[in-house]
Amino acid sequence: MKKLIIQGGNRIAGEVTIGGAKNSTVALIPAAILADTPVQFDTVPDILDVHNLMIILESMNVKSNFTHGVLDIDPTQIVEAELPSKAIKSLRASYYFMGALLGRFHRATLTFPGGDNIGPRPIDQHLKAFKALGANVSEHAGTVYLDAHNGLHGTRIFMDMVSVGATINAILAAVRAEGTTIIENAAREPEIIDLATFLNNMGAKIRGVGTDVVRITGVDTLQSMNTHTIIADRIETGTYLSLAAALGDGVMLKNVIPEHLEAYTSKLMEIGVDLQIDSDKIYVPATDHLNPVHVKTMPYPGFATDLQQPLTPLMSLANGESTVVDTIYPKRVKHIPELQKMGMKISAGDGQITIDHTEELHGADVEAGEIRAGAALVIAGLMAKGTTVIHKADNILRGYDRIVWKLNRLNGDVTIEDDD
Numbered sequence: 001m002k003k004l005i006i007q008g009g010n011r012i013a014g015e016v017t018i019g020g021a022k023n024s025t026v027a028l029i030p031a032a033i034l035a036d037t038p039v040q041f042d043t044v045p046d047i048l049d050v051h052n053l054m055i056i057l058e059s060m061n062v063k064s065n066f067t068h069g070v071l072d073i074d075p076t077q078i079v080e081a082e083l084p085s086k087a088i089k090s091l092r093a094s095y096y097f098m099g100a101l102l103g104r105f106h107r108a109t110l111t112f113p114g115g116d117n118i119g120p121r122p123i124d125q126h127l128k129a130f131k132a133l134g135a136n137v138s139e140h141a142g143t144v145y146l147d148a149h150n151g152l153h154g155t156r157i158f159m160d161m162v163s164v165g166a167t168i169n170a171i172l173a174a175v176r177a178e179g180t181t182i183i184e185n186a187a188r189e190p191e192i193i194d195l196a197t198f199l200n201n202m203g204a205k206i207r208g209v210g211t212d213v214v215r216i217t218g219v220d221t222l223q224s225m226n227t228h229t230i231i232a233d234r235i236e237t238g239t240y241l242s243l244a245a246a247l248g249d250g251v252m253l254k255n256v257i258p259e260h261l262e263a264y265t266s267k268l269m270e271i272g273v274d275l276q277i278d279s280d281k282i283y284v285p286a287t288d289h290l291n292p293v294h295v296k297t298m299p300y301p302g303f304a305t306d307l308q309q310p311l312t313p314l315m316s317l318a319n320g321e322s323t324v325v326d327t328i329y330p331k332r333v334k335h336i337p338e339l340q341k342m343g344m345k346i347s348a349g350d351g352q353i354t355i356d357h358t359e360e361l362h363g364a365d366v367e368a369g370e371i372r373a374g375a376a377l378v379i380a381g382l383m384a385k386g387t388t389v390i391h392k393a394d395n396i397l398r399g400y401d402r403i404v405w406k407l408n409r410l411n412g413d414v415t416i417e418d419d420d
């Protein structure tokens with residue numbers, strides 16, 4: 001594990017270019033094994049999740065090469081193999097190999113995925129979709145066994161709740177199945193549209209992504225003709241927006257898709273941040289006189305659960321009490337005790353998080369319990385007086401592209417070291 005060491009107090013300024021979306025990338029890489037040709041992605045974020053997915057690909061004899069943001073994957077010599085459980089456990093999205101392997105081989109064996117510790121994260125809707133498509137599903141000692149020996153057949157799947165992962169896994173399993181699959185109550189996240197764009201450009205027939213009804217007509221082969229450019233990461237964007245609003249003297253964010261962040265940017269404006277939004281960039285001027293706000297997380301296009309924690313340091317500067325209700329992950333509170341150690345007036349109770357005006361934060365020894373708790377600690381550490389050491393920083397590196405380099409370019413003072 002690594003630790004981040006932050007000397008707080010510097011004002012930040014300059015430009016930052018947002019990387020490709022983690023939550024697209026971690027679906028696109030497993031999706032690549034459905035292709036009958038090599039595939040190429042660009043604007044791939046340099047994050048631990050990508051490196052761990054490459055280890056999983058290697059175990060199946062799928063060669064990959066990642067240089068300067070371009071990831072080449074050659075699935076043409078793929079073999080069925082036991083997947084490395086350490087890498088599988090290192091990230092949530094390894095569960096996309098369930099759908100992708102089912103689509104490719106009509107069977108898959110995987111240990112349960114890891115990922116962020118943000119409360120219960122069942123996968124019943126994923127398994128329900130696989131069963132509906134014709135797979136036998138069994139579980140034993142933390143391993144899931146999927147077998148569709150009679151093939152996968154198009155069907156109607158009604159999701160009991162809106163799930164990004166289950167929608168993507170159903171698409172991956174259905175894209176080469178026989179006949180038409182209709183997913184109702186599908187999730188509408190931009191990353192799902194990105195995945196469908198990649199698959200459709202290879203010959204898939206996926207319609208309706210971005211709405212809550214997705215129709216997939218199975219095809220026999222998927223063949224890549226061009227490089228797929230991954231969409232910008234809206235959660236990384238939101239994190240830098242919060243940082244820039246909290247302690248920036250003028251920060252320009254480039255490679256942004258503002259339409260993917262409307263719930264968030266409108267909340268920032270309500271707080272009092274005078275964002276200047278252009279077609280693919282956002283300028284954040286220096287701010288003062290911030291207003292308290294109330295946030296409720298919702299499935300897309302609502303306010304993203306992944307952005308509630310990165311917003312809390314900014315909320316602590318407002319002149320009153322702000323609240324957060326996370327309807328997606330009510331137990332997503334890993335940041336709270338750590339921010340308290342830094343002096344923030346933040347608490348959880350009655351199903352909501354309350355953030356009060358905090359005059360000053362001070363550096364402390366803290367732990368990134370999960371990726372977005374870690375992002376909140378990075379922002380708080382840059383705002384605080386003194387030194388903050390963030391342990392378990394691998395949770396941050398899982399999903400923030402070259403974060404140390406980007407923060408230092410913005411005049412932050414951040415170093416990274418091996419931890420004990």
Ligand SMILES: CC(=O)N[C@H]1[C@@H](OP(=O)(O)OP(=O)(O)OC[C@H]2O[C@@H](n3ccc(=O)[nH]c3=O)[C@H](O)[C@@H]2O)O[C@H](CO)[C@@H](O)[C@@H]1O
Pocket residue numbers: 023026092093120121122123124125126127161162163164165166187299305306328329
């Ligand atoms: C890799 C990736 O894209 N991760 C994102 C994805 O996670 P992930 O895809 O795991 O999250 P889901 O959209 O599936 O979860 C939404 C809600 O549905 C519940 N649920 C989900 C599936 C299921 O089978 N049963 C069930 O009960 C979950 O516990 C949660 O309360 O969406 C989350 C919600 O926007 C984000 O925080 C994550 O960053």
Ligand SMILES: C=C(OP(=O)(O)O)C(=O)O
Pocket residue numbers: 091092093114115116118306371372399
């Ligand atoms: C919860 C998250 O990630 P994952 O689903 O990959 O654990 C996140 O990105 O905030």
